[in-house]
Amino acid sequence: MHAGIYLHVPFCSRHCPFCDFAITTDYRLKEAWKRSILEEIKIRAEAWSSFSYDTIYLGGGTPSTLPAPWIEELIEVLKNQFSIEAQPEITIEVNPADFDTNFFPDLASIGVNRISLGIQSFDSEDLELLGRDHSLAQVFSTYELAQQAGINNISIDLIHGLPARDLFHWEKQLERAAQLSPTHISSYALTYEPGTPFTKKRDKGELQEISEELQSEIFLFTHRYLNKVGIQGYEVSNFASSTETRSRHNQKYWYGAPYLGLGPGAHSFTQGMRSWNLRSTPAYIHSLENGILPQESNEELNLEQQSLELLFLSLRTYRGLDLNQFQIISGRDLLVEKRIMIDELLEKRWAEIRENHLLLTLEGLAVADSIAVNLSEIEPN
Amino acid sequence: MQQENIRNFSIIAHIDHGKSTLADRLIQFTNTVTDREFKDQLLDNMDIERERGITIKSQAICLNYTAKDGQTYSLNLIDTPGHVDFSYEVSRSLKSCEGVLLLVDAAQGVEAQTVSNLYLALEHDLEIIPVINKIDMPTADIDRAREAIDSELGLDPDDAVLTSAKKGIGIEDLLETIIARIPPPKGDPEAPLKSLIFDSKYNAFRGAIIHTRVFDGTIKAGQWIKFFTSEAEYKVEEVGVFKLTMEKTKELKAGQVGYIVAGIKSVSETKVGDTITLVENPAEEPLAGYKDVQPVVFSSIYPASSDNYQDLTDALAKLKLNDASLVYQKDSSVSLGFGFRCGFLGLLHMEIIQERLDREFDIAMVTTAPTVKYKLTLKGGEEIEIDNPLNFPDPSQIEIAEEPFIHAEIMVPDTYLGAIINLCLERRGKNQKMNYISPKRVELSYDIPLAEILFEFYDQLKSRSSGYASFSYEPTDYEASNLVKVDILVNGEAVDALSFIVHKDEADARARSICKKLKKTIPKKQFKIPLQGAIGSKIIARETISAFRKDVTAKCYGGDITRKRKLLEKQKEGKKKMRMVGSVEIPQDAFLSVLRTDSDE
Numbered sequence: 005m006h007a008g009i010y011l012h013v014p015f016c017s018r019h020c021p022f023c024d025f026a027i028t029t030d031y032r033l034k035e036a037w038k039r040s041i042l043e044e045i046k047i048r049a050e051a052w053s054s055f056s057y058d059t060i061y062l063g064g065g066t067p068s069t070l071p072a073p074w075i076e077e078l079i080e081v082l083k084n085q086f087s088i089e090a091q092p093e094i095t096i097e098v099n100p101a102d103f104d105t106n107f108f109p110d111l112a113s114i115g116v117n118r119i120s121l122g123i124q125s126f127d128s129e130d131l132e133l134l135g136r137d138h139s140l141a142q143v144f145s146t147y148e149l150a151q152q153a154g155i156n157n158i159s160i161d162l163i164h165g166l167p168a169r170d171l172f173h174w175e176k177q178l179e180r181a182a183q184l185s186p187t188h189i190s191s192y193a194l195t196y197e198p199g200t201p202f203t204k205k206r207d208k209g210e211l212q213e214i215s216e217e218l219q220s221e222i223f224l225f226t227h228r229y230l231n232k233v234g235i236q237g238y239e240v241s242n243f244a245s246s247t248e249t250r251s252r253h254n255q256k257y258w259y260g261a262p263y264l265g266l267g268p269g270a271h272s273f274t275q276g277m278r279s280w281n282l283r284s285t286p287a288y289i290h291s292l293e294n295g296i297l298p299q300e301s302n303e304e305l306n307l308e309q310q311s312l313e314l315l316f317l318s319l320r321t322y323r324g325l326d327l328n329q330f331q332i333i334s335g336r337d338l339l340v341e342k343r344i345m346i347d348e349l350l351e352k353r354w355a356e357i358r359e360n361h362l363l364l365t366l367e368g369l370a371v372a373d374s375i376a377v378n379l380s381e382i383e384p385n
Numbered sequence: 386m387q388q389e390n391i392r393n394f395s396i397i398a399h400i401d402h403g404k405s406t407l408a409d410r411l412i413q414f415t416n417t418v419t420d421r422e423f424k425d426q427l428l429d430n431m432d433i434e435r436e437r438g439i440t441i442k443s444q445a446i447c448l449n450y451t452a453k454d455g456q457t458y459s460l461n462l463i464d465t466p467g468h469v470d471f472s473y474e475v476s477r478s479l480k481s482c483e484g485v486l487l488l489v490d491a492a493q494g495v496e497a498q499t500v501s502n503l504y505l506a507l508e509h510d511l512e513i514i515p516v517i518n519k520i521d522m523p524t525a526d527i528d529r530a531r532e533a534i535d536s537e538l539g540l541d542p543d544d545a546v547l548t549s550a551k552k553g554i555g556i557e558d559l560l561e562t563i564i565a566r567i568p569p570p571k572g573d574p575e576a577p578l579k580s581l582i583f584d585s586k587y588n589a590f591r592g593a594i595i596h597t598r599v600f601d602g603t604i605k606a607g608q609w610i611k612f613f614t615s616e617a618e619y620k621v622e623e624v625g626v627f628k629l630t631m632e633k634t635k636e637l638k639a640g641q642v643g644y645i646v647a648g649i650k651s652v653s654e655t656k657v658g659d660t661i662t663l664v665e666n667p668a669e670e671p672l673a674g675y676k677d678v679q680p681v682v683f684s685s686i687y688p689a690s691s692d693n694y695q696d697l698t699d700a701l702a703k704l705k706l707n708d709a710s711l712v713y714q715k716d717s718s719v720s721l722g723f724g725f726r727c728g729f730l731g732l733l734h735m736e737i738i739q740e741r742l743d744r745e746f747d748i749a750m751v752t753t754a755p756t757v758k759y760k761l762t763l764k765g766g767e768e769i770e771i772d773n774p775l776n777f778p779d780p781s782q783i784e785i786a787e788e789p790f791i792h793a794e795i796m797v798p799d800t801y802l803g804a805i806i807n808l809c810l811e812r813r814g815k816n817q818k819m820n821y822i823s824p825k826r827v828e829l830s831y832d833i834p835l836a837e838i839l840f841e842f843y844d845q846l847k848s849r850s851s852g853y854a855s856f857s858y859e860p861t862d863y864e865a866s867n868l869v870k871v872d873i874l875v876n877g878e879a880v881d882a883l884s885f886i887v888h889k890d891e892a893d894a895r896a897r898s899i900c901k902k903l904k905k906t907i908p909k910k911q912f913k914i915p916l917q918g919a920i921g922s923k924i925i926a927r928e929t930i931s932a933f934r935k936d937v938t939a940k941c942y943g944g945d946i947t948r949k950r951k952l953l954e955k956q957k958e959g960k961k962k963m964r965m966v967g968s969v970e971i972p973q974d975a976f977l978s979v980l981r982t983d984s985d986e
């Protein structure tokens with residue numbers, strides 16, 4: 005499989021109260037960040053020169069807060085430094101805002117062909133609760149501008165499971181999303197990350213987390229609904245109108261392909277080795293200004309870890325776990341070793357076995373994590 | 386030091402009558418410690434003792450006193466605990482003494498442990514000096530105390546010394562009385578060595594340190610000693626006496642109390658009550674040892690993780706060195722694996738042991754609900770004793786079941802009287818007696834099954850009386866009772882470590898409460914988990930843990946797979962700490978939570 009490049013743009017206009025990504029609201033750092041990331045590319049280029057890449061992903065943060073010429077420059081540099089396949093998937097995350105009419109055409113001209121649009125919700129009260137600063141009008145105008153620029157592969161980001169919202173409310177959001185006929189939807193459950201204002205409020209009882217039953221209903225409903233309207237699920241949180249419009253880049257994470265991560269907090273993975281950069285933007289900059297690789301740490305995955313990752317990542321996908329591949333990596337024949345458990349899963353219709361893949365049904369997908377943990381436990385025989 | 390100038394004595398009394406405080410005054414009067422070293426209840430040197438303000442361990446200290454006759458005496462004082470759970474400490478200390486100071490609180494008068502401790506002293510044939518303490522208290526009633534010493538203790542009240550340990554009154558008088566009345570030890574320093582082990586303590590560097598009273602002979606560093614029971618031989622590294630710390634001396638002679646260090650690493654070879662002699666020229670007969678302890682409360686202790694079984698084994702052996710009243714034997718449970726069945730002298734004792742294991746040895750453990758020892762007469766006429774629910778026979782085989790009772794004495798301000806009477810009745814109390822000791826204070830007494838006070842009785846007592854009620858008890862007799870064993874089934878399988886024996890009338894309520902607690906602590910699974918309480922095959926309580934519906938996290942973003950994997954690894958690790966019962970994992974907390982039966986209902 006080809007490799008991918010991820011480039012992290014840590015700038016956001018404000019810090020959403022549920023978010024724990026590596027971000028900063030200090031726009032004064034932009035110049036230094038750009039110098040640093042160009043430096044990082046230079047330093048890493050050689051070690052990563054043996055791969056050929058077919059995806060570039062500008063994520064954040066909010067990459068769309070950068071001026072178009074900067075984005076052009078960055079992509080240009082990447083194309084020069086690394087061997088990029090013909091027709092790469094080049095994605096940029098965009099938050100709805102008032103864009104200059106040239107912004108999207110400029111991006112399109114240097115090859116950006118996919119946009120991931122952070123809409124989150126079509127309900128303005130939801131947007132307020134989530135601390136987003138965009139309006140619904142901006143959602144539609146941004147969508148239109150991108151399309152007009154010829155970028156037709158547009159993914160919509162949604163968040164479900166907000167406090168005190170019911171299934172009916174969520175159904176309306178999905179309906180409106182489907183009306184836009186996007187080529188892709190990512191629908192993430194709101195998670196309460198440690199230390200975020202949301203989590204603190206929940207712990208103090210000011211926010212009511214929805215019940216596990218409702219979470220589960222929403223999860224199943226989302227998959228059934230979108231599958232029915234032709235935006236097929238292919239992973240726990242991802243849906244696409246065709247196999248071509250699945251996120252080529254995200255799939256690399258699930259299938260163990262190599263990826264190079266650039267920018268604050270970005271992760272890289274190759275040959276069983278994962279490394280990650282400093283999360284704080286000033287620290288990242290400082291490190292590169294001193295000519296040091298901004299790496300925070302790395303780890304070499306042992307066999308057990310590799311098998312666990314293969315398990316929980318592939319079980320997240322509709323394609324499921326390749327049992328042969330698993331046996332090659334872990335030396336374990338799950339069909340024999342875990343026969344009792346797998347039989348139980350099959351019987352409950354939580355899983356199926358197809359073409360030597362173990363794949364989870366929607367009900368199984370909802371509890372994929374514990375299924376993975378249970379499968380990873382080696383049976384004492 | 387001449388034998389005639391040695392005095393060995395213990396201070397004994399009911400709890401809180403001022404033993405440790407009196408010891409403080411004797412220590413200070415004889416300038417045994419500097420002012421800088423001194424602190425209140427100096428001999429209570431364990432953290433638990435200081436935190437709780439009670440003595441748990443007997444503690445010896447050697448004082449030098451120059452009496453009015455101009456001679457210097459060596460006084461070996463042993464401060465003992467007053468709480469009934471630690472009476473084994475007292476009886477062991479008495480073995481190394483020729484006399485006792487029997488304290489009576491001038492305000493409280495003679496109480497239960499005053500009498501029991503008197504009997505212990507009489508049993509050992511010791512000289513008894515009655516001391517009326519706390520005479521400074523406004524409520525002190527010296528005449529009444531004298532009267533009680535006469536009528537309840539059968540001692541001559543005119544012999545009583547009056548003191549205030551707090552104010553330091555009567556201390557010199559007491560010291561002179563000790564010199565005059567308590568006989569010096571007998572024993573021949575030239576005879577073959579006979580020295581009694583009355584206590585010991587494990588030290589990581591020096592091995593087991595033996596606390597001993599030499600009855601005959603002399604012992605010095607360099608000699609080879611032998612234990613009568615284990616026949617183990619060791620070379621003595623050091624001997625000495627107890628000052629504030631251990632103080633090395635040239636030798637220990639007949640009549641002296643002191644310590645021996647001999648590089649004893651094998652803990653099991655030192656047995657409290659054993660006699661030490663010399664390898665060369667050994668004594669023929671050991672000294673009479675101690676009576677075996679009779680535990681009244683039982684509970685099993687399992688290591689939190691089965692990997693730590695060996696650590697727990699070592700810790701118990703070392704703790705046993707320092708607490709001879711702890712008895713234990715190997716135990717195994719289907720749900721918790723290998724552990725130990727422990728017997729304790731009471732609830733406080735159990736609590737202290739568990740706390741010491743945790744503090745001194747840092748052992749994480751699972752303890753099962755405490756039980757008492759039941760006496761059963763089977764249909765065939767055979768009589769058996771059961772202290773572990775695992776061994777409770779099928780009800781159809783039981784002819785008569787008996788359970789131990791205690792006599793409980795409760796002091797309570799009259800405002801809370803009603804609440805406390807209700808509590809005692811709920812706990813099957815009978816033979817109520819009530820006695821107004823002052824217009825506002827009542828002394829209540831009941832006979833209550835011991836099993837009834839094992840669960841939160843004390844907490845309830847405190848909460849229903851806003852903390853004002855005080856409570857003490859003594860074991861009495863066995864009485865017939867309608868007992869059943871209740872099993873707790875998780876997902877259809879009985880978890881043996883959760884079984885308990887209970888009076889039939891309370892079985893339902895207790896089983897329901899335990900199922901409720903388990904429901905809160907057992908993690909959800911992909912399937913429903915029924916929780917049931919059952920007597921034999923009859924289900925008496927039922928709860929259900931619903932299946933979880935969703936646990937997959939939404940996002941693996943930016944390639945940060947590591948974080949997510951670590952979460953799952955943690956989950957996996959956590960499962961190792963749980964005990965598998967069939968296909969359900971039961972966390973350690975679940976076993977603990979059922980111990981707290983009534984608290985949050």
Ligand SMILES: Nc1nc2c(ncn2[C@@H]2O[C@H](COP(=O)(O)OP(=O)(O)OP(=O)(O)O)[C@@H](O)[C@H]2O)c(=O)[nH]1
Pocket residue numbers: 398399400401402403404405406407426438439440441465466467468518519520521522548549550551552
């Ligand atoms: N007023 C007054 N209080 C005293 C006197 N002697 C002891 N006390 C107080 O009584 C309480 C108990 O004293 P301790 O010396 O700990 O009693 P104890 O007998 O050693 O208690 P245990 O070791 O737990 O059995 C403390 O608060 C002392 O300060 C006294 O002579 N007068």
Ligand code: SF4
Pocket residue numbers: 015016018019020023024025027064065066099
């Ligand atoms: S815009 Fe996105 S990255 Fe930025 S703070 Fe909000 S959620 Fe986080």
Ligand SMILES: [Mg+2]
Pocket residue numbers: 404405406429439440464465466467
């Ligand atoms: Mg004391």
